Amino acid sequence: xxxxxxxxxxxxxxxxxxxxxxxxxxxxxxxxxxYQTSTYVQAAPGQHKGYEYARSQNPTRAALETALAVIENGxxxxxxxxxxxxxxxxxxxxxxxxxxxxxxxxxxGTYRLFTKVFEKFGIVFKYVDTxxxxxxxxxxxxxxxxxxxxxxxxxxxNITDIAAVAAISKxxxxxxxxxxxxxxxxxxxxxxxxxxxxxxxxxxxxGGHSDVIQGALIMNDTALRDQLYFIQKSCGxxxxxxxxxxxxxxxxxxxxxxxxxxxxxxxxxxFLRNHPKVDRVFWCGFEDHHNHAIAKAQMKxxxxxxxxxxxxxxxxxxxxxxxSTRLFSLAESLGGVESLINHPAVMTHASIPREERIKNxxxxxxxxxxxxIEDAEDLVEDLKQALA
Numbered sequence: 001x002x003x004x005x006x007x008x009x010x011x012x013x014x015x016x017x018x019x020x021x022x023x024x025x026x027x028x029x030x031x032x033x034x035y036q037t038s039t040y041v042q043a044a045p046g047q048h049k050g051y052e053y054a055r056s057q058n059p060t061r062a063a064l065e066t067a068l069a070v071i072e073n074g075x076x077x078x079x080x081x082x083x084x085x086x087x088x089x090x091x092x093x094x095x096x097x098x099x100x101x102x103x104x105x106x107x108x109g110t111y112r113l114f115t116k117v118f119e120k121f122g123i124v125f126k127y128v129d130t131x132x133x134x135x136x137x138x139x140x141x142x143x144x145x146x147x148x149x150x151x152x153x154x155x156x157x158n159i160t161d162i163a164a165v166a167a168i169s170k171x172x173x174x175x176x177x178x179x180x181x182x183x184x185x186x187x188x189x190x191x192x193x194x195x196x197x198x199x200x201x202x203x204x205x206x207g208g209h210s211d212v213i214q215g216a217l218i219m220n221d222t223a224l225r226d227q228l229y230f231i232q233k234s235c236g237x238x239x240x241x242x243x244x245x246x247x248x249x250x251x252x253x254x255x256x257x258x259x260x261x262x263x264x265x266x267x268x269x270x271f272l273r274n275h276p277k278v279d280r281v282f283w284c285g286f287e288d289h290h291n292h293a294i295a296k297a298q299m300k301x302x303x304x305x306x307x308x309x310x311x312x313x314x315x316x317x318x319x320x321x322x323x324s325t326r327l328f329s330l331a332e333s334l335g336g337v338e339s340l341i342n343h344p345a346v347m348t349h350a351s352i353p354r355e356e357r358i359k360n361x362x363x364x365x366x367x368x369x370x371x372x373i374e375d376a377e378d379l380v381e382d383l384k385q386a387l388a
Contacts, residue, residue, distance in 0.1 A: 007070050012186060013255045020067025020248060032063040034245045056233045060241035064248050071185040071251060072198050074218040076225040078232050079244060083181065083201025084109050085237035086215030088117075090146070090177050090197060092231050096122030098145040103130045103160065104360050105153040107179070107201075108349035116351075129360075130160040131291055133168060140172050150179040151188075152295070155307045155344045155368040156361055157282040159291035162298055166194025175224075181205070181335070186258040187299045191220060197228075204335030208250040208257050214239045257337065260373040261304030267376040268369065268383065272308050277387050281308045304371035305334060307344070313365035318343060321367060324386035327379060334370035339379055342368040 003022065007015050024033055035058055040051040051057045061079050068077030080086040087110055094100070102114065104127040114125045128135040130149050147169050151160040162178060169176040177197040178190035184205040190198045200206055202214035219225055232238060239247075269283040284295040285302030295302065310317050321341075322330055328341040332348050342348055345364045349357060354364075371379065 019070035083215035112351035210336035265304035339372035
């Protein structure tokens with residue numbers, strides 16, 4: 001049994017630190033080397049050490065892919081050049097005429113990929129409120145091949161019952177892919193709940209330091225892994241070895257960072273809910289948040305992501321807050337150690353038509369926070385002065 005196999009029964013913190021880490025056989029180096037090479041010398045044609053060309057295989061990437069599988073309780077991991085590239089690979093499993101049931105609240109880049117790229121190849125996307133699984137059942141047809149969900153969703157923090165959707169997908173014989181970016185493997189493991197594929201934008205919590213762009217897919221089925229590996233190799237959206245090294249390093253502190261993200265997130269969510277200028281706070285840790293009980297059952301904690309609206313729910317009022325923070329940096333992305341503030345309607349979700357955004361509850365004045373791991377009191381003071 002390899003050390004990575006034995007890790008599968010260990011606690012999360014042990015997994016995150018040791019997953020994918022094998023001492024370098026030539027030097028004993030405890031950290032995985034950055035194999036900065038494009039090709040590998042062969043002893044004779046077809047006689048090699050498991051590596052032929054770096055688009056197909058790279059030892060640093062292989063270590064990361066092993067780590068991804070271990071921390072998500074899966075058998076196989078695949079690393080991609082971005083989260084969108086990982087999503088792209090999943091949709092390339094499909095054929096013209098196939099249908100996808102997708103959440104009506106999701107990352108704008110995913111929506112853009114579905115509508116602007118894949119719809120013109122004849123793939124049909126149906127957007128439903130997946131927080132009520134009856135909507136998924138109603139949308140199923142004989143042409144449905146994939147269900148795509150985020151939970152919690154970006155940016156409204158909607159919660160979908162993964163196990164319930166998995167039961168629907170299994171009965172219908174369709175794949176279920178869960179975007180687990182907001183929760184991270186520390187808080188939630190969709191494969192354990194019946195999902196077929198887990199997707200991550202590794203740029204976010206897995207990397208954790210806002211210094212890398214990367215994506216990941218994790219699965220248990222060997223045939224599915226082989227199909228996705230063929231797409232990865234053939235289409236070439238692979239990460240470089242240094243980026244793989246950075247995500248490997250980030251994973252080692254994921255559990256420590258997530259504990260602080262969750263602790264700070266709870267402080268900020270309650271502060272905002274009690275502020276006289278704030279109208280609604282979307283955070284799945286509140287007991288009255290829709291499907292809170294499901295979140296509590298399938299997640300270890302509630303994370304550092306949230307969004308809120310002001311009582312003056314206008315772009316102008318939101319812009320005053322967005323332009324006034326000092327510790328919360330105005331930027332896209334999330335999941336780094338530093339706190340970020342974002343205007344979804346203008347930034348991360350601008351690719352979604354306004355009428356669609358408004359219909360799904362994403363108003364022009366909505367503000368999204370990625371709460372970092374700074375001192376919570378300082379973060380509260382920053383928001384307090386910005387709201388003032």
